[in-house]
Amino acid sequence: MIQQVENPALELHNVTVTYSQKPVLWNIDYTLPAGKLVGVIGPNGSGKTTMIKSIMGLIALNSGYVKIFNKNLSELRHRVSYVPQRGSVDWDFPASVLDIVLMGRLKTHNLFKRFSKEDKEIALECLKKVKMDHFIKRQISELSGGQQQRVFLARSLAQEADLYLMDEPFAGVDAATENAIIELLKEMRTQGKTILVVHHDLQTVREYFDWLLMLNTRLVASGTTEQVFTPNFLYETYGGKLSILAQVGELVKEKSHPLREKF
């Protein structure tokens, strides 16, 4: 079931993405309402990270398009913020907590520009929001997993965006951090921000999210949590059997067959 909305914050239209021939996202097509906390769930390798990366333009689409507030990403990049997986960077990098959060204040129209006083104030404000203001000068190599995640979140807040895409912000963090983060996300929602969160813990889905995307290479369901978080859709998303789609995917890879007749 795919529930469509008017004036979406995010629209994916027939998005297909392949990795070395094998399709990882197959005709993903949905619209997301603005001002909601949206969960993305699906088994490992179901294309959740790929989806976020392709929305952010980090991975080329094989077909389809992405619209953010009805525009192309390049027109309103500053209104979108991306939080990569914590494990995707080397934390033994010579930088302090403040250094990392300041990265959210990067001016991309002027590469030579230094950070201003205002940038620093905003960064400090964001660190306060994630309760890391006592760790400003701390070396990032000395942070715990939960603290690393908070720093990533603060960097994202510093971008002052309207749409946030977060890749597993709850993975491997302590309970206190998880609570702090979800409270923050709810507060952001009341300010009208749209937040998309890749999530793993099915137990908290109902409590955390208004809207749910259920993904397994194809989009199984998109709709309010109430409507789509049902045993049927869960089974379809996580069901163990190799679906016909997956079999065709393997075949496409094996034969180097194109996914579209025309590019």
Added chain:
Amino acid sequence: MIDVQDLIDFFLLRDPNVRWVVLGIMLMSAASAVVGVFAYLRKRALVGDAVSHAILPGVCVAFLVTGIKNPWILLGGAFLSGYFSLWCINLISKHSRIKPDTAIALILSVFYGVGILLLTSIQNSGNANQSGLDKFLFGKAAALVYDDVLVFSFFGVLLILVVMLLFIPFKVMAFDRDFAQSSGLPVNALDTVLSVMTVLAITIGIQTVGVVLMAALLITPAASARYWTHNLRIMVILAAAIGAFSGILGAFVSYEWAKMPTGPWVVTFLSLIAVVSVLFGTHKGVWAKLRQLHRNRLKMLEENILKCFYHLGEQDHSFTIARSLEEIQEKRLFELRQLKKGLKRLTRKKLLLLHADKYALTDQGMEEGKRVTRIHRLWELYLTKHLHLASDHVHEDAEAIEHIITPEIERELEVHLNFPRTDPHQTPIPYK
């Protein structure tokens, strides 16, 4: 022995020839080091090595085509083949099943092989002009002339300037490329700039140290600097300083002893600094680690002695009795030398008092012994309750953990266990 007059002459740069060589080497080493920091942080150290080797065929082809040894032309050839090798590495690792490390090894050996082939055939061609071309192979700083130094200095300054100007974007890219791209940085353009800079640094460095040692000039300063700082800006400055300093020292050795080659000596000094950094660096240096271990051992010894005094006090219902060495040994068998050392330190810290060869706890010492005892017993209880360990399995663990628990965790333990009165062996837990 080193002639003092030579030393003075050298470092005051009195000899104009020396002046040029030293200046050129310093700038070149500093520039390679600065560029190398980003190669190091982006985990591209090996790429630098491959590109250095891949420069040789470019030099040879440039010479074969023009027949002269103009530094600009040779460097142009070097740059092109260096950049081409980089392009090949990326192409292979992106579009084939070959993994990056294999691609690097492949490109390195193929380009270097072709380079040696060309060089040998040029040397055997009888072209009188060719002599000196082999300096690209092993480097020959002493042969630097004014023109070379001009080229060096120009590019050296250029590289350092670019890094200063684009410092923030480079930093963001080195830490988190996806994030950099997602926030709109032109990462591909910046990648190209960094690649061009790396190849340039290698191209100008090669005449001093040669293709084989060039990677050391690029990466060693960065690797050494990382042991001393957590701040990228300081790391860059430090790497530049290490590079420049080794450059001067290398130049001095070959100035003082005419037969000594400059490049290998520069690399030798770089390596020495690297060894010193690994051993004594403040960040993860071996010495810093050993000192930490030593401090831990001392802390454990002292706390164990105080705990022993406290246990004796509990036994006799008095914490002020002075104890002889024998009494302590009877309660807990310390190694005698260690015990004496610990007692001495504790007396100096005023945690123990010495009266006529006997030691007694001061008030402060008593509190400290009580604290360690309390943590030990709390931890034992925590293990039995929350890790479901049998009460005869928890002592060993508590013996070690009691020394590391901070006051904050201690408080958490107390609250979590709801201020228990006794430990799993029914011994009372002493509170403040």
